[in-house]
Amino acid sequence: MSIKDRLSGKGKPGIDADAIRALSELLNETGLTEIEIETDGGRLRVSRAAVAAVAAAAAPAPVPSAPAAAAPSPAGPHPGAVPSPMVGTVYLAAEPGKPPLVSVGQTVKEGDTLFIVEAMKTMNPITAPRGGKVLEISVANGQPVEFGQTLLILG
Numbered sequence: 001m002s003i004k005d006r007l008s009g010k011g012k013p014g015i016d017a018d019a020i021r022a023l024s025e026l027l028n029e030t031g032l033t034e035i036e037i038e039t040d041g042g043r044l045r046v047s048r049a050a051v052a053a054v055a056a057a058a059a060p061a062p063v064p065s066a067p068a069a070a071a072p073s074p075a076g077p078h079p080g081a082v083p084s085p086m087v088g089t090v091y092l093a094a095e096p097g098k099p100p101l102v103s104v105g106q107t108v109k110e111g112d113t114l115f116i117v118e119a120m121k122t123m124n125p126i127t128a129p130r131g132g133k134v135l136e137i138s139v140a141n142g143q144p145v146e147f148g149q150t151l152l153i154l155g
Contacts, residue, residue, distance in 0.1 A: 019044055020044065020046060023035050023037065023044060023046040024046055033047060033087060033146065034046065034047030034087075035047075077150060078150070078153050080132060080135065080153045080154040080155050081150040081152075081153050082114065082126070082128070082129060082150070082151050082152050082153070082154060083147075083148045083149060083150055083151065084117060084126070084145040084146065084147060084148065084149045084150075084151050085117075085124075085126065085147070086117055086119045086124065086147055087119060087144075087145065087146055087147050088117040088118050088119035088120075088124070088144070088145060089117065089118045089119075089142060089143070089144055089145070090115050090116070090117050090126075090139045090141070090142075090143055090144075090145045090151065091115065091116040091117075091118065091123075091141060091142065092115060092137070092139075092140075092141040093116075093141070094113070094116060100141075101113055101114060101115060101116075102114050102115075102134050102137070102152070103134065103137070104134050104135070104136065104137060105133065105134060106133070106134045107131070107132070107133050107134075108128045108131060108132065108133075108134060108154070109128065109131045110127075110128055110129065110130050110131050111127050111128060112127060112128045113125045113126070113127055113128075114126050114127060114128055114151065114152060115139075115151055115152075117145065126151065128154065130154065131154075132154035132155050133154065133155045134152055134153075134154060134155075135152075135153045135154065135155040136152060136153040137151075137152045138150045138151060138152055138153065139151050139152075
């Protein structure tokens with residue numbers, strides 16, 4: 001029985017574990033983090049929450065702006081971390097060929113645009129949640145980002 005048949009009610013009523021398994025296998029095969037299918041009024045969404053931590057760990061290490069001190073790393077995210085509010089592709093400039101919106105050492109005000117994250121062909125401005133000095137930019141231009149991944153650190 002196809003996923004479409006399961007969602008349209010032609011199969012078993014209620015939650016169909018086989019459809020969920022089929023979508024989970026599709027996530028594994030394609031490397032996607034989530035998938036949602038809607039057919040004939042039925043909707044099924046499967047996502048992997050643990051992928052965000054793996055993707056953040058696999059991201060290239062940021063280039064430090066100053067020599068790193070030999071201090072132990074604190075547990076959890078940095079208090080000045082600005083996380084991505086969505087999955088998408090991050091852009092450091094408003095347009096190709098333009099200078100970055102922010103740079104290390106720059107002081108920003110609450111509401112200033114820091115990045116653009118493209119999600120589903122929509123350009124979403126990511127604004128500063130508070131004012132401060134940009135201590136570190138943790139992503140590269142054109143890099144895929146996950147929900148909650150640190151984009152930059154404000155001091």
